[in-house]
Amino acid sequence: MTVAAVDTTYDRFSTDPAYVAANEGFVNGLPLGRVTRILDLCGGTGAVGKLLLAAAPEASLYQIDLDPVQIGLAAQNYTRLGYAVRTLDAPDPGYAPVSRGVTLQVGSATDLPFHEGTFDFVNIANAIHLIGAKDELVGAISRVLRPGGMFSFSSGFYAGCWPPLTQQVYYEWTKDAMTWIARLSAEQVAAGGPAIKRQRIKSQLSSVAFQNRWLTPAEWRALLGSHGLEVQQLVERPVLFDQNSLAAIGSYSGLAEAQLGGYPEGIASQALAATAASALESAGVPSVQHNWLEACAIKRSN
Numbered sequence: 001m002t003v004a005a006v007d008t009t010y011d012r013f014s015t016d017p018a019y020v021a022a023n024e025g026f027v028n029g030l031p032l033g034r035v036t037r038i039l040d041l042c043g044g045t046g047a048v049g050k051l052l053l054a055a056a057p058e059a060s061l062y063q064i065d066l067d068p069v070q071i072g073l074a075a076q077n078y079t080r081l082g083y084a085v086r087t088l089d090a091p092d093p094g095y096a097p098v099s100r101g102v103t104l105q106v107g108s109a110t111d112l113p114f115h116e117g118t119f120d121f122v123n124i125a126n127a128i129h130l131i132g133a134k135d136e137l138v139g140a141i142s143r144v145l146r147p148g149g150m151f152s153f154s155s156g157f158y159a160g161c162w163p164p165l166t167q168q169v170y171y172e173w174t175k176d177a178m179t180w181i182a183r184l185s186a187e188q189v190a191a192g193g194p195a196i197k198r199q200r201i202k203s204q205l206s207s208v209a210f211q212n213r214w215l216t217p218a219e220w221r222a223l224l225g226s227h228g229l230e231v232q233q234l235v236e237r238p239v240l241f242d243q244n245s246l247a248a249i250g251s252y253s254g255l256a257e258a259q260l261g262g263y264p265e266g267i268a269s270q271a272l273a274a275t276a277a278s279a280l281e282s283a284g285v286p287s288v289q290h291n292w293l294e295a296c297a298i299k300r301s302n
């Protein structure tokens, strides 16, 4: 068994067919035709932002992401698509949108020092569960939206995202991946190398994404409403992950950290990717269902 270099960014999963189809379904349901100023929070590689721009032919887009690696990938992707891209390493409070321009900024989704009403659409796809201070986040989003502007989010992590059988698949997957790492470690030791050790760590990401209490759809509706955002749509989308989708998710360092925190990140990711098929087989299913929550709300005018 050899350990190849693995990509532990979000890049691989961002092109997974099940993920792409879920994102397309989400974006297609949004009334974006007349939107001109988009703020895409936690935009990653631009996988959803590019769909938003395609659906809003007059729009410019300002994307914020904490991770400079994702911002770099987004810059490549948007440039390849023909957009004029500029990259910032701090917020631009006086942001003046340029039609069809893309501004990429390294920073936190919770730091929004823009003028009130700067944007007519704010989106956060596949990431709102990563933010602990949801009340502050939604308040800040509402402030930078113009009256009548729209906020949308999609998230695969909320109370209700995992149908009952899912737990069994994830349990089998973690078990198989740990067996895979133990075998690799034994091979390394037999060849005179060091054993692979699991460190005791306090994981930053998993404490936010997985130890936060996930909100129910009803709680999301109430939270949005308390910040003047009137929910127009709140729907759950079932998505089926086959072994290829699971392997792609496994290569995302966030999942490796959450499921196998303390192991070297690259090895944990590769173990998850290598054992996705056997996890489904052990659970006796060809795919596993995961539900996404999709919300769209309008900022009240008064």
Ligand SMILES: C[S@@+](CC[C@H](N)C(=O)[O-])C[C@H]1O[C@@H](n2cnc3c(N)ncnc32)[C@H](O)[C@@H]1O
Residues within 6 Å of the ligand: 010, 014, 041, 042, 043, 044, 045, 046, 047, 048, 064, 065, 066, 067, 070, 107, 108, 109, 110, 124, 125, 126, 127, 130, 131
């Ligand atoms: C699962 S990816 C989603 C990317 C993209 N929105 C999409 O749907 O493809 C989550 C992204 O959120 C970013 N992120 C996590 N916490 C953040 C925060 N507090 N502020 C800004 N970005 C954050 C990560 O760096 C990562 O790129």
